[in-house]
Amino acid sequence: MSDDARATRPPRPAERPLEDGRRYGPEPWREIEGVCFCHWDRWLLRLALTDPRGLDGMARELRARAASRRVSSDGAEAMLAQVADLRGRLARLARTPEEVLDAEERASEWLLKKAFKRVWHAGPNRRTDAMRNTPRRRLEARALRGNWPRLPVSPARFERELRDVAGVDGYYDHRATDLLAFLVENRIGVLLVTAVSDLERMALHRGAMTAVIEMMEQVDDSFARMSEVFRASERAYLDLARAHAGLDGVLRDILELAVWEDYGMICQVEAFLGALPEEHANLAVRELAAIISELRRERLDYQLARAVALRRAVLAPWE
Structure with missing residues (x-):
């Protein structure tokens, strides 16, 4: 073809966009037999058509990104949670990605390019419920207070009173943190006077541990004053828990807290586990088996390693 012919050839018409206006992802896209899909689902489904392993291949790549230090693990885990949720809805409908997308969507290069940009590059800035409630966040929240309804006395009341000392807003520099630690210690002392049993004292110290963990986001603990408060309650709690x-x-609660506490403040649980009598050691091993299975299923490797270390601590005296 001559240069003149190329110059006079009409340009290829632009492909028709398949969205009328800006889409951030969580907006509703399609409903099938009462099952709702959002635009994140649409983009994931379109990308799945280009992967030989479909959504499984995408999940594998997202898990690799979540484990990598070069990208945001939070974004990858959020997207992975959306993939898992999407697969569950597809299973309920007994449909494949091809069957949920229509013919125009399956063929659209425009949609493919947009999906690639949104999923692999832009990240989930606007999130669905599934993205916000990732396995990491769900299990971490459960470790803080999710087992409390099972305990003989709930720590919830004590935790609320201690959290009120710091409030939910504001930041404490290292000087103010020293004062805050003093006030929290005083409040614990006052509450101890009102506790009428060992079980209530256990609940108080367990509530203090969660309260301090959540205060750590608000403080500069350069001099480890809040860590001292935490460890004093940890020591008192474990002494009572024996x-x-x-x-x-009781054991499930402290084991999950030890797995998920992320400030390096827990330091006495392994010794506590190593001193358990055989009956309680067997119970701890069963609880850890369930915890380890869940962490392995969700591929939360760092917490999995912690749980395995706790199991070694339980078994060490019996080997």
Whole structure:
């Protein structure tokens, strides 16, 4: 073809956009037999058509990104949670990605390019419920207070009173953190006077541990004053728990907290586990088996390694 012919050839018409206006992802896209899909689902489904392993291949890549230090693991985990949720809805409908997308969507290069940009480059800035409630966030929240309904006395009341000392807003520099630690210690002392049993004292110290963990986002603990408050309650709690480790929820609660506490403040749980009598050690091993299975299923490797270390601590005296 001559240069003149190329110059006079009409340009290829632009492909018709398949969206009328800006879409951020969580907006509703399609409903099938009462099952709702959003635009994140649409983009994931379109990308799945280009991967030989479909959504499984995309999930594998997202898991690799979540484990990598070069990209945001939070964004990858959020997208992975959306893929898992999408697969569940597809399973309920017994449909494949090809069957949910229409013919125009399956053929659209415009949609493919947009999906590629949104999923692999832009990240989930606007999130669905599934993206916000990732396995990491769900299990971490459960470790803080999710087992409390099972405990003989709930720590919830004590935790609320201690959280009120710091409030939910504001930031404490290292000087103010020293004062805050003093005030929290005083409040714990006052509450101890009102506690009428060992189980209430256990609940108080357990509530203090969660309260301090959540305060760590608000403080500069350069001098480890809040860590000292935490460890004092940890020590008191474990001393009391030795006589009550067989009660429903007690071991599961402290084990999950030890797995998920992320400030390096827990330091006495392994010694506590190593000193358990055989009956309670067997219970701890069963609880850890369930925790390890869940962490392995969700591929939360860092927390999995912690749980395995706790199991070694339980078993060490018996080997």
